[in-house]
Amino acid sequence: MAQVTLRKIVKKYDEVLAVRGIDLDIVDKEFIVLVGPSGCGKSTTLRMIAGLEEISGGDIAIGGHVVNDVPPKDRDIAMVFQNYALYPHMNVYENMSFGLKLKKTPKDEIDRRVKQAAQILDITELLDRKPKQLSGGQRQRVAMGRAIVRDPKVFLFDEPLSNLDAKLRVQMRTEIKKVHQKVRTTTVYVTHDQIEAMTLADRVVVMNAGLIEQVGTPNDLYHSPATKFVAGFIGSPAMNFIPCQLEQAAGGLNLRLADKLSFPVPADRTARYASHVGKGNLVLGLRPEHIAETRPHTEPNQHDFDMVIDVVEPMGMETMVYFTIGAAEICGRVNPNAGAVATQSMKLRADLSNMHLIDDGTGKVL
Amino acid sequence: MADIAAPSSIAAMGDSRSSLHKLMQRKSTVAFLMALPLILLITILVAYPAGYAVYLATLNKGMTRFVGFGNFEFLFGRDTFWLVVYQSCLFAITAVIFKALIGFVVAHFVHNIPSKGQRKWRGMLLVPWVIPPAMSTLAWLWLFDPSYSAINYLLQPLGIDRIPWTGEAGWARFSVILVNVWIGSPFFMIMYLAALKSVPEQLYEAAAIDGATWWQRIWYVTLPMMRNIIAITALFSLIVTFANFDIVRVLTAGGPLNSTHIFGTWAFRVGIEGGDIPLGASVSLFMVPILAVAAAFILRDITKRGSEV
Amino acid sequence: MANVAIEAAAARPAYGSMSKDRRWALRWSYFFLVLFAIFFLMPPIYMLITSLKTSQEISAAGNPWWIYNPTLANYIELLTQNHYLTFFRNSAIVSVCVVAITMLISVIAAFALARMKFWGSATLATGVFLTYLIPETLLFIPLFKMFAWVNETFDIQLMNHWWTLIILYPSLTVPFATWIMIGYFASIPKELDEAALIDGATWMQTLTKIFIPVALPGIIAATIFTFTVSWAQFLYPLAFTTSTTELVLPVGIITTLIKGDVFNWGQIMTGALLGAAPPLIIYAFLMDYYIAGLTAGATKG
Numbered sequence: 001m002a003q004v005t006l007r008k009i010v011k012k013y014d015e016v017l018a019v020r021g022i023d024l025d026i027v028d029k030e031f032i033v034l035v036g037p038s039g040c041g042k043s044t045t046l047r048m049i050a051g052l053e054e055i056s057g058g059d060i061a062i063g064g065h066v067v068n069d070v071p072p073k074d075r076d077i078a079m080v081f082q083n084y085a086l087y088p089h090m091n092v093y094e095n096m097s098f099g100l101k102l103k104k105t106p107k108d109e110i111d112r113r114v115k116q117a118a119q120i121l122d123i124t125e126l127l128d129r130k131p132k133q134l135s136g137g138q139r140q141r142v143a144m145g146r147a148i149v150r151d152p153k154v155f156l157f158d159e160p161l162s163n164l165d166a167k168l169r170v171q172m173r174t175e176i177k178k179v180h181q182k183v184r185t186t187t188v189y190v191t192h193d194q195i196e197a198m199t200l201a202d203r204v205v206v207m208n209a210g211l212i213e214q215v216g217t218p219n220d221l222y223h224s225p226a227t228k229f230v231a232g233f234i235g236s237p238a239m240n241f242i243p244c245q246l247e248q249a250a251g252g253l254n255l256r257l258a259d260k261l262s263f264p265v266p267a268d269r270t271a272r273y274a275s276h277v278g279k280g281n282l283v284l285g286l287r288p289e290h291i292a293e294t295r296p297h298t299e300p301n302q303h304d305f306d307m308v309i310d311v312v313e314p315m316g317m318e319t320m321v322y323f324t325i326g327a328a329e330i331c332g333r334v335n336p337n338a339g340a341v342a343t344q345s346m347k348l349r350a351d352l353s354n355m356h357l358i359d360d361g362t363g364k365v366l
Numbered sequence: 367m368a369d370i371a372a373p374s375s376i377a378a379m380g381d382s383r384s385s386l387h388k389l390m391q392r393k394s395t396v397a398f399l400m401a402l403p404l405i406l407l408i409t410i411l412v413a414y415p416a417g418y419a420v421y422l423a424t425l426n427k428g429m430t431r432f433v434g435f436g437n438f439e440f441l442f443g444r445d446t447f448w449l450v451v452y453q454s455c456l457f458a459i460t461a462v463i464f465k466a467l468i469g470f471v472v473a474h475f476v477h478n479i480p481s482k483g484q485r486k487w488r489g490m491l492l493v494p495w496v497i498p499p500a501m502s503t504l505a506w507l508w509l510f511d512p513s514y515s516a517i518n519y520l521l522q523p524l525g526i527d528r529i530p531w532t533g534e535a536g537w538a539r540f541s542v543i544l545v546n547v548w549i550g551s552p553f554f555m556i557m558y559l560a561a562l563k564s565v566p567e568q569l570y571e572a573a574a575i576d577g578a579t580w581w582q583r584i585w586y587v588t589l590p591m592m593r594n595i596i597a598i599t600a601l602f603s604l605i606v607t608f609a610n611f612d613i614v615r616v617l618t619a620g621g622p623l624n625s626t627h628i629f630g631t632w633a634f635r636v637g638i639e640g641g642d643i644p645l646g647a648s649v650s651l652f653m654v655p656i657l658a659v660a661a662a663f664i665l666r667d668i669t670k671r672g673s674e675v
Numbered sequence: 676m677a678n679v680a681i682e683a684a685a686a687r688p689a690y691g692s693m694s695k696d697r698r699w700a701l702r703w704s705y706f707f708l709v710l711f712a713i714f715f716l717m718p719p720i721y722m723l724i725t726s727l728k729t730s731q732e733i734s735a736a737g738n739p740w741w742i743y744n745p746t747l748a749n750y751i752e753l754l755t756q757n758h759y760l761t762f763f764r765n766s767a768i769v770s771v772c773v774v775a776i777t778m779l780i781s782v783i784a785a786f787a788l789a790r791m792k793f794w795g796s797a798t799l800a801t802g803v804f805l806t807y808l809i810p811e812t813l814l815f816i817p818l819f820k821m822f823a824w825v826n827e828t829f830d831i832q833l834m835n836h837w838w839t840l841i842i843l844y845p846s847l848t849v850p851f852a853t854w855i856m857i858g859y860f861a862s863i864p865k866e867l868d869e870a871a872l873i874d875g876a877t878w879m880q881t882l883t884k885i886f887i888p889v890a891l892p893g894i895i896a897a898t899i900f901t902f903t904v905s906w907a908q909f910l911y912p913l914a915f916t917t918s919t920t921e922l923v924l925p926v927g928i929i930t931t932l933i934k935g936d937v938f939n940w941g942q943i944m945t946g947a948l949l950g951a952a953p954p955l956i957i958y959a960f961l962m963d964y965y966i967a968g969l970t971a972g973a974t975k976g
Contacts, residue, residue: 052869073875085866089888098884099874146870396878397791401799404784404853411846412806415817422817429820472711478704487708489962494715496958496965498907500925501947505718508725508940516721516739552715553969560970580700609810612909616929630812630910637816638914647816654813661808665801 002063002076002153002186003028004049010057011044011210018044020210021058026188031180033189035197036207036233043158045207046190050156051075063153073102078147079156083163084139086131086146092118093127096146110149117148120182121175137168144176148183155180157189161196173199194234198222206230223354228363231285231356237320240291240330241358244284246277253277255284255352257325266301266352273357273366285356285365288320291332293340294347301353312340321346422647429644437648446624446632451652453539454628458608458656461546465607466600468547469554474584476555477562488559495552503616506545507532510617535625538618542626545613550606554599561595562588598667601660608656629653719951726750726945733940749945758919759946762927765837766906766950769923773844773905774898777852780845782894785856786882790868800857807850815914818843822915837921840912844905851904852897855968859893860886896968899961903954924950 004026011019019041026032034042047053049060051072059066067075086095093114100110118124121141131139140160147155160176161169177200180187191197197204198218206213206221206229213233214226225231231239246265247254253265253273265273276282294304313320314336321332321340332348334340357366426433441447476487494502509517510531518528531541565588573583589596611630614620620627620635627635629652637646725733727745737743753759787793788800822833833839863886871881887894912926919931928946932939958965 050869050873052872072869072873077873079870079873081866081870083864083866085864085870087867087870087885087889089891098871098876102875102880150874393791393878394793397787397793397796400787400791401784401793401796403780404803404849405799407780407845407849408802408806411818411843412809412814412850415814415821416809418817418821419813422820468711472708475704475708475711478700479708485962487712488966489959490712491708491715492958492962492966493719493955496903496954497719497951498903498909498925498954500907500909500929501951502718504928504943504947505722508938508944509718509721511938511940514733514739514940519739548715548718556966556969605808606810609812611812612925615909615913630810633812633816634910634914638819643816643820650813650816653810657808657810657813661805664808665804 003030004154004186004188005061006045006049006058007060008058009045009048009055009060011041011048011053012056017210019048022207022212024205024212024215026186028186029184031177031187031189031200031202032205033191033197033201033203034205034207035191035194036213038192040207041210042190042192042205042207046156046158046188049154049188050077050079076153077156078150078152078154079158080140080143080147080160082159084131084143084160086139086142088131091128091130092123092134092142092145095131095142096149099146099150113149113151114145117145120148120179121145136164137172140164140172141175144179148179153186155185155187155189157187157191159191160189161191162193169196176200195236198234204234206233208233225285225356225365227365228283228285228358228360231358231365235287237288237331239285239287239356240328242284242286242325242328242330243360244282246273246279246282246357248277255355255357257284261305261325263303263350263352266355269355269357276357276359276366281360283358283360285358286350286352287354288331288333290351290354291330292349292351293334293338294349299351299353302349302351304347304349306345307348308345309340309342312342321348419647419651422644423651425644427642427644433644437645440645441648446627447649449624450627450629450632450649453626454608454653456539457543457546457610457614457626457628458604461543461550461607462600462603464543464547465550465554465603466596468551469599470558470596472551472555473558473562476559488556491555492552494549495556499549499612500616502549503545503613506541506548507617510541532618533622535622538622538626542614542617545617546607546610549613550603554603557595557599558592561592565591594667598664601664605657605660609653719948722944722948722951725940726948728941730939730941749941750949753942753945753949758927758931761920762922762924763949765922765927766924767953769837769840769844770902770905770953772841773848774901776841776845777848777901778894778898781849781852781856781897782887783882784849785853785860786886788853789857789860790886791878803850803853803857806846807854811847811908811910814846815910819914834915835917835921837912837916837923839915840905840908840923843911843915844908847908848901848904852901855897855900856890856893859890863889892964892967895961895964899957899965900968902957906954 004024006022006024009019009022010017022041022045024032034045036042044053048055049062051067051070055068059068061067062075062077087098090098096114096117097110100113105113114127115124118127121144123138123141123145126134126138126142131142134142143160157176161172164172173196176189189197189200198221201218203215204218204221205215208229214221214230216224221230221234225234228241232241242257245256247256247262249264252267252270254262255265256262298304307323307325309321309323311322313322317336318333319336319338319340321334323330323332334346334348338346340346358364359366422429423437424432424434426436472491476484476491479487509515512530512533515528515531517531518526521529530537532538569587569591570583573587578586608628609630610628611634614626614628614631615634618626620631624632629649633646633650636649637643640646721740724740724742726749727742727747729744729746729748732743784803788796788803822839826832826834833842867885867889868881871885876884907925908923909925912923916922916926919927922930924946928943928950932943932946
């Protein structure tokens, strides 16, 4: 039973608020990822759970016990750091057993646990090496091994993959997921990489400026972002934001993006948006995959328009096209064979059934 | 279920935050205690004596009466004092300039040769810095001996006749500077060599592609990249050279006719050997302004570097 | 096509001359390095030459750079003489004690200053640095007077005892050893002590089990410097010790082997060479640590 509960957590550094009141319930065995841009307070939050930072306000409970005043070693947590923080003068075995040794765990018990963890992580043959002799990926495994041997209630990961190269990162991501499936320990994982967050998490917590923007499953966040920040942060390439106006039109609402460019709002959303007709500060959010080349067959809510393409980026399985509407730079994903050519006009198709209308004043998705 | 249990226990322990805070406070108490020996040492053996020197400088010779600036007035009226001021500045500035120059040149030569042999040369060239200065100055004293000078022996075939290395004011001044340069330039060499190695090779390649000659490469790439280390090493050296004692004391003991006395040696002569402690303290206090200026510059540089990190 | 051919033709001799340039640069480098090495090594070599000569040969008119009748007489005489052995013993005891005291104080203090942070710790770190810039030439006179005061007040005679130097030298060595160690400790990633903290290590365990082993090169460098400084210190023993039984090496050689105007150069050079030997030997074996510490700490020069 290792749920983690945060209640109104606040962190102040000399009058600067790094974390401004966070409430979060992490269920037992859950894999939670805190994600957000640098300086959003995600690492601070993790470090407060670890007990490495004093909390300025609120309460943290691990497994039902308030741990506000419990030193890190007694919180029954384990942490994996960004730079691994392996003790350079100890070999892998000593690194993994250091915590248990300080706790005066019997020698054969230590041995059993280290060997078992080494087996899970496939590092048995590295046990007598020094960290210097290991590759980045191996160090990463050892760091996880050090966490596993302690058999803690909660795993804390602080950007553990950001020091690895792109290929290894993908590999270790899968590795971490596998390990979690094996040991099923409650995990709090911090990253600035939204792809990492999406692929690993049971639930993702998007943070910004010391506050939680949204908590939800990866799919929730992707398809129904609650705020403009989440909409823009999750997904790559990022969602397009196009300033627009909502007009009353015959038989429904009309979304005006430019003088000569407007789309009808999907019928099922008319009621939801009706009160915003004529108001300023509205932004249309549309993901690049919902702007594609035109096709002969038309589904409902799909609308063709012509655009002069500025830049074409072939990616292999698809091609990115960039163009501008007003001051907004827009990205669309088209078929590689659609014949996109820079500086030439192209017929594109917007799929509004997945649109988001955002109030730019409050940042909320309507 | 468990989610509900947590908040209720939170309510029960509402005001328990103080104890982690106490822990943190205890940490700073422990830290303070760990630093206490250092603090005591600095206070008793450095800070207090430094302040005490100022007080001493305001007393009369018997240390019975407060004389204010009397000692300083007395010093200002003496030719020897102005000679010491002149020699201290000449000694420190000339020595630092030559140490910096020789250090820079030698560092370049070491940097030029294949890196396999560098360690050996570096090791050899640093020897003067490792020998206790009082010991090596003795060797120089013997090399400069008026009747048996081994250097004069070498110079004789070149038609240079018996140089009175320590016997004549001008030559004695030259000699103390020479010995100081000999001891100090290896240090510059090591610092510069480390700095040279930290200049990225690409910069030289870029400069070579831009058509820079080796001289231009030194002027536009090496020197600007090393500016910080050159400045800080020179300032350090200035402080130590200004406050030098060993070399002058052993080589000339201030002579001939006080012409090589610097603040440190003259303060020793006046204060300890002459028994006029207040006057000696006043003399040594004249080192403070230049030390303070150099220290301020070093400190500025260090805090600047600290904030960049 | 034609252009390419011309450029290629022009490039070849240019390439050739560049490697010739480099060869010449290398030759000049070696030439000057030899010159500077002669300049830098001349005094210690001359010490060695003189130490192997008889006093008759020293005062003869022959080539001073050549040994006609090598002899170990100077060494034998010096090492059987009580004075010199006393100086050597005093120097050794003082230096070893100063190293122990210095490292104990400075490693612990540097850890507190670099990692534990307390009220005023930043100011103290700056203060350590400033004291490290205050030269002993500024302090010996007030210390002289303070010792007299201690004698009057507590009836403890600090003057003219070699062990007084054990109290005094740390004021020279601790600030810079602390400064070097702060630098080394600060370069250890913060995550390392956080990992130790989570692993359940106390502050003392973090220091002894993590920081000291990891910063060992720094500790070795600081130890070497402390030893070298206390072995070479000249002003304090000159000012505070006078009896032959209380002297340390540098002062001992100068005050006892020079009798009035009579310089026994053979013995002086032998004594100086033997006096320079311990730092030189340590340096020969631990050169890399020495140089690393030198460049890391931006030591006095």
